[in-house]
Amino acid sequence: MAQDLDFTEDPVDVPNPDRGPYRGRWQWVETRFGATPEVDHRVPVAPRTPTFHGATLVAPGVVGVVEGDDLEPTEFFDGHDRSPLYLGGTGVSAAPSVSFLGFDLCHFSSNAFLSRADGRAFDAELTAAGGVPTREMFLGRTGTTAPLTSYALDVVRRTLQRVRDGAGTALVKLSYDGNGFNFVEGGADEHLICGPEPTHVTPNNPSATCDVPGHEDKSWIELHLWQLAPVLHEYEDVITCVKTGMLGPWGEQHSSPCAQDPAAYASLLDAYLAAVPASRPLLTHVGGYLAWYNATHGTRHTFHDLDQLPVPEPGSPESRFGHFHDSYAAGHEPGGGWTDHGSLSEGAEMLVGPGAETGYDRHGVVSWVGRQGSVVQGEGGLAPNVFSRLPGAIIEAQRLGTTLLNMRHGAYSTWNDVEYTEETVTAPVTFPGRHDGGEPPFSGRTARAVFDPVYAGRTGLEFMRDRLGYRLVLRSSELTDVVDPRTGVLECSGHVQNVGFGGVVNRKQVVVVLRAVDGSACVTAPTDLDVRDWRPAPDGDNRPGNTDAWHAYRVPVGMAAFGAVAPGDYDVHLRIADPKETTAHRRGLRFANRGTWVAELGANRVGRVTVRA
Known part of the structure; x- marks a missing residue:
């Protein structure tokens, strides 16, 4: 139902x-x-x-x-x-x-x-x-x-x-x-x-x-x-x-x-x-990762051929590496190019001979970091440039999969002084090419961000704050209407949309929690649902109407897994937390919906079921 x-x-x-x-x-x-x-x-x-x-x-x-x-x-x-x-x-x-x-x-x-x-x-x-x-x-x-x-x-x-x-x-x-x-x-x-x-x-x-x-x-x-x-x-x-x-x-x-x-x-x-x-995950910079990769695999990769590196296999050592960006969106330095104070090009020179061309290209580095699909952590930066001003900042964060930002070190008025409107967000942005200077016109690619009407009239900073890492919105929920406490199967299904810049990187255990409406009982059962599969839309279209970006889930749970369950009406919740979490309510993943979060359970209410006598 x-x-x-x-x-x-x-x-x-x-x-x-x-x-x-x-x-x-x-x-x-x-x-x-x-x-x-x-x-x-x-x-x-x-x-x-x-x-x-x-x-x-x-x-x-x-x-x-x-x-x-x-x-x-x-x-x-x-x-x-x-x-x-x-x-x-x-x-x-x-x-x-x-x-x-x-x-x-x-x-x-x-x-x-x-x-x-x-x-x-x-x-x-x-x-x-x-x-x-x-x-x-x-x-x-x-x-x-x-x-x-x-x-x-x-x-x-x-x-x-x-x-x-x-x-x-x-x-x-x-x-x-x-x-x-x-x-x-x-x-x-x-x-x-x-x-x-x-x-x-x-x-x-x-x-x-x-x-x-x-x-x-x-x-x-x-x-x-x-x-x-x-x-x-x-x-x-x-x-x-x-x-x-x-x-x-x-x-x-x-x-x-x-x-x-x-x-x-x-x-x-x-x-x-x-x-x-x-x-x-472990955070390093691109040059450090390439040095390790070359030593591990007997290769000689440099920034010249980043696109030749395979996407890491899940569970591999390569998949454990994320990226730190110590001058996030700091942009262009005279004579240094678009390197964010060297943060994005760090380690490039040690991979080539003295004085040789490093092969650094911002577009290539950002694309490679995004393909890793891991944590991206940023420190301060946000110098006024095409990568830090909206809407370029949205496109940049989506490509990187920006996860963490230091809110105490960065000129966040860059985002706060901009109202989030369709006209502002969808304006075309032309980014610098590899050899462009610090001022437009630029010769790189032109792109547009997607306007999400949910944030219309808010500030760009509020939008960026909420999109860091993952952000999960429950789009539909269906539950078994009535279930037998001994032989029945509780079917939980629905859709979730990840409207953030990145994914859920660390594995989480999804547990179904039944709590009696009258407060008399609370029982749980584990599932094998992997929320790391709930990735954001690759084209940045996280609007609610983009149903192609919704992720379907289906969790059938035999009632026997809950133990003895007395007859009555139960609210059904999904608790999503680290498999080794030591408390019953802390550090649960919260859906960005009104009225679903139950703080004392650290879980999201997804509906109600009746357990028959």
């Missing part, structure tokens, strides 16, 4: 796990370690180790340690620096469901500076010495290359436990310079001070190979990931993805010698594949 529900999309913020805006801790503040953007939480060696947590806006005028439970509704940043804190300014808020957990392991690398002042002082001495470092220059200014202590591992574990105790999931990043102390940023003198990795050989770090008995076959990075593996497996249920940020300043995989070495990516990504649960 067809159910009487509201099958239209409710155009509001729906905080679902593994997708959406996240509140990055990019706050330029003064600490006892000097001015720092406070990107990552510094992992201590022992209880008395000097350290800090990210200083993040909790509420207007309030600063506190909120790492792991930073999921309160927060306004998107409008691009105007209100130092020492970014205060939003767009008037458009979101309730992030993904907590950014950056772990800075600087205390465990003899090349990683412990403060901005330490890095600058080293840099001054190095310059005075003609660029030749000595061990004395490092002393007292860096960590010490060594195994992670049990206390350090417990800090990571406790932080992930806060996520599990809360209502969200975690974007995990591990690095040796999460706060950028090894880099001089800004201006003509921008440069790397020293590669922060414990695998970078310097007078203060004479060997990349660890000397721990029984682990002499590992690099120091491999040892640290081996140590972290049990913690990551323990908290698999609340991890969205893991950023493979052990190379370079901020863990962004650029600038340092290790971050420009293909062999370093081969060993790094193999170590992450071994350490992180197989169910979770």
Whole structure:
């Protein structure tokens, strides 16, 4: 029987796990370690180790340690620096469901500076010495290359436990310079001070190979990931993805010698594949992935032939890699092309000979990333250009499958100042060709976005906020009218449309929940429905009338699977959550329909059935 529900999309913020805006801790503040953007939480060696947590806006005028439970509704940043804190300014808020957990392991690398002042002082001495470092220059200014202590591992574990105790999931990043102390940023003198990795050989770090008995076959990075593996497996249920940020300043995989070495990516990504649960995506850049792929398969791919790489087979190591985009839609740089501050072209040069043409082409890279069908995570950017202005931003996000965006680092007024109208959204957009400069006219392809009348009159920022990752709308629902409690089969069927930019990446368990209308009983039965098949329309037409983009589902459940079910009327729900979720109601996937979500069950009501006596 067809159910009487509201099958239209409710155009509001729906905080679902593994997708959406996240509140990055990019706050330029003064600490006892000097001015720092406070990107990552510094992992201590022992209880008395000097350290800090990210200083993040909790509420207007309030600063506190909120790492792991930073999921309160927060306004998107409008691009105007209100130092020492970014205060939003767009008037458009979101309730992030993904907590950014950056772990800075600087205390465990003899090349990683412990403060901005330490890095600058080293840099001054190095310059005075003609660029030749000595061990004395490092002393007292860096960590010490060594195994992670049990206390350090417990800090990571406790932080992930806060996520599990809360209502969200975690974007995990591990690095040796999460706060950028090894880099001089800004201006003509921008440069790397020293590669922060414990695998970078310097007078203060004479060997990349660890000397721990029984682990002499590992690099120091491999040892640290081996140590972290049990913690990551323990908290698999609340991890969205893991950023493979052990190379370079901020863990962004650029600038340092290790971050420009293909062999370093081969060993790094193999170590992450071994350490992180197989169910979770790993984020890297295109160059890093190609370096790993070539080493794994004996190939010599570069950016020249990205389109020749096969689409990853489900369940393969290749399918586990997503993409991080550290300057999302930042656009063109004089002399550098349309590379988003190098974020999209990162690693291209290390795959070819010195001075050779890299083969980088933005169109080709974006197409390749989209074909991967995995997580795409973006940091700040949004410089005013064709890729960040609407409607180009919509087309770009659909092609990439943009999943996660840092709502605290980016000029989101770019989207907020635009009303979402048919005229604006469907205007043709011509993108830059490979060799075009920073200003139109451009010679690339021309495309149009599809106008969704559900968002008519809202802001472009509201539309973009709600389309990040997946967004599931129930379009129809049919249930068995009356069922026998012992021999009957409850037939649940219907259609779901994914109107987001991307898909459900991490596997979910779909459970049918029957709750008596009078509240006397609640029983459940598992199904084998795989919601990862619910992909968005490839042409971006997610309008409700595009029934070709609807996904049919059919779930027959024998009543015996529920156990003893008393006669009466029952509301039927679909609970969609991680297979290893430890609670009965948290982190369930919520349909973007009015009146279907039941918070105490963490499930979506899809109708009603009568169990006969």
